[in-house]
Amino acid sequence: MSHGRRRGRKPCMECPTRVSAREEQKADGRQVLTQVSNGCRCRIRRHNACGAIRQRLLDLGFVPDAEVEMIRCATLGDPLEMRLGDYYVTLRKREADLIEVRAD
């Protein structure tokens, strides 16, 4: 992963999505946050989480319509770090999978 080189911010669709086994399940065209590549931006559509997890995500700014930029993933591929507005947040893939996004 050479996140350093992809410094320019491109909207989601221009970036190649991550190859993921989960893609088959999302055949209806819905995209989740884990599929966004490093250096790409997208907007949050909705949450599939509920309860405490949902609240925590909202508190940290993962609100509908917010813009998210994927920054990097940790050495072992999980968790992910992303930028929301002017701050940086980390999220595990498990939770990122619950956030539906759309291209800008």
Add this chain to the structure above:
Amino acid sequence: MFPAKNNIIVGLAGQQNAGKSTIFNMLTGANQHIANYPGVTIDKKLGSYRDELGRVEVVDLPGTYSLTSFSLEERVARDFLLREKPDVIVNVIDASSLRRGLYFTFQMLEMSLPVVMALNMVDVAEGHGRRVDHEMLAGLLGVPVVPTVGRKGRGKAELRRAIRQVAKESTREGMSGEKADGGFWVDYGRLEEHIAAVQDQLAGSTALSKTVTLRWMAVKLLEEDTEAGKLLRRHHEQAEEVLELVHALVLAFQGEMDISPGDHIVSCRDRLSASIVEQCVEVGGADRVHFSEKIDRVLLHRGLAPVFLVLTVYLIYELSIVQGYKLTFLTWPALAWVRASVAGLLPDPGLLQDAMFRSLSLWMVDSVNTLLNYVPIFLILFALIAILEDSGYMARIAFILDRVFQSFGLHGQSTLPFILAGVFTGGCAVPGIMATKGIPDERSRLATILTVPYMNCMAKIPLYTLLVNIYFEAHKSFLMLFISTITVIMAMIVAKLLTSTILRGRETAPFVMEMPNYHLPTLTGVLRRALDRTWVFIKKVGTIVVAVAIVVYVLLQFPGLPEERTAVLDRRMDAAVATFQEDVKDTAYADLARGEMILELLNVSTAYREAKMAAATQERSQAVDQRYEALHPDLFPLLRARDAEARMVSRALRTLANERATLRTLIREETIVHSYFGRVGRALEPVTRFAGFDWKINVALISSFAARESSVATLGVLFQEGVDENVALEERMGRERDAGGKTPLHALALMLFFALYPPCLASTIMVKVQTGSYKWMFFSIIFPTIFGLAVASGVFSIGSTLGLSGIQAMGWFYGLALATAVGLSFVRDPAWERQRSGIVGPKEA
């Protein structure tokens, strides 16, 4: 016309990392103390200051992101705001992340609370090219906004003045009875009509409108907040009808807008927040990448991150353990001097048995000294850890390691507790367990608390060193590597077992963590935290160790030797004394050998020999001579015999002294054999036989429950061989090894048990404090005992059946443990399944 209150209460609220504690310190100075919120384990920091009107008491609320009811901290903060009704709330907000900080502010303003905003860390924000127009912000929010820099004490006077100002207004309002809806409100667009409908329904109750504002209540209910529902039931007569209406409205809104009212509410708040930020914040260099992000491109680089992590941990280890250990060479003489002074004040030793007052006091001094000896190491260790925390790198460590911890049901934030407890070598479980407070995930937190004691705390090291030196001289470095990593492996295995069995049903929380910006830690901040943690260690462990040292002393000394045995030993001593008197009766020194004098003679000559032994240089040795010559002019010719007669007497005296030492050791040993602990140790032999422990080891292990340090001390007493008290314990146990057929396999089993051994008493008390239940405290004692004994027995029994050497058994066991851990890491976490099927919700739902 209303008299203003002179003494007021101020609540300090805000998000984590907003610099709340620096504002707290700035306002209150050194005048602070810690209490507990009733029924929960969260610390309540209280402080106060005086201004021209009177006393201002400041309560530091737990850092929370919002005022919902999903976490304990949030519930505590909200209960405080609703029930104790502080006169003013200082909302500490990080100027560089204003947008998200405002969500929290909105919630407080919706509750019509008297808020003063402390716009903190404006210097950092300006450093990032973000200038906040605080007057404009104050105008938009309708509350005073004071720019501050808590770390540097900037904005202190202004903030205090604003607090007074708001307090005056809020007292006036409070007198007027009902809670008025404040001037500020968020526009919820399409939801407004539903809010109005709920508000109408709520208006029927006066009890409710005295407690909260109706609009806030209506919004909370539409957000489907469980605590709001409870509050409603408590204060509203027709609660059920209201809830039914709310439910219907929620469904209607969702059907109409394809979004839940909850999501809608937050996105409205977010929009407002964004627009406020747009109006008040001037951003210089719109697309510039943060300085922190630039650092992270290197430090968190996918390939390089582990390298930097290892370097950091190595640096901590090198500076605190290795260098700190060198510091103890400087502090130990001071402690030894204390011991010697205490010994000097106490009654002199008796011929065979000392007065209990003397031996008990020395025993206690020794116990405390072993503990205080670690203080330099702890100071360095805790200062370094505070630097890691304050700089922001600790959060990065959590980020890098989370994937590993996650596989075992733990959490990225378990890193700090494990490091404090001594991942490599050296640490203490007490501050480690205390640091679990920051883990938001209840299940991981418990699992961390229960596995932190497996780490190699400072007190386990002496026993390892001892055994390695005796049994594994040739493979020293292997063994040290084995010990420092096997404990982590075993902790991971246990964590996985616990989280997928008994902790299965516990609440889990996502690993959502803000990556804080890098800060330069301040000297005072680091020192304060390092001293605080060290002080906790000294205080908590200190008091307990002293108390337990007494208990252990009693259990090791009583009921004492049977009388006939004492009589036998007394007769041997009498005979020796008689021989000595016979030998010297024709010399010029015969007077010195009479009656009472003989005890003084013995004590002085023993002390003299010890002092000579301790004197490293020729000059010091001469100084000792001079001192003794001045102190005991009559005895000195015997101590340093010059003529033949004196040499003869001196030889006889030495024989007598040796006989006395032998007898004293015999008494000490036999006392332990007959003691309560000795009996328990022997009673346990049938069980511990499989692990290769004899009763002496059992006694050492039992007494080390009080404090690990005492294991080596007890072994020292148990392996005393009589005459030569100055032979190192290594050698004495080595002799035992040669004589008693102890093998490296025995030592391996013992080390494994010691690694998995239950936490010491201080730690178990900490477990009780942090989990809030005795159940977990007892579990933390019983489970590791059984687990440790099972592992040690397995390794010893299988090892001896197969005829493995110690080092072979170690290799096999290591491989097996590693394979188990790796295998377990692939086992699916039960919580993931639950989450996928979507039934994770609030506990009370």
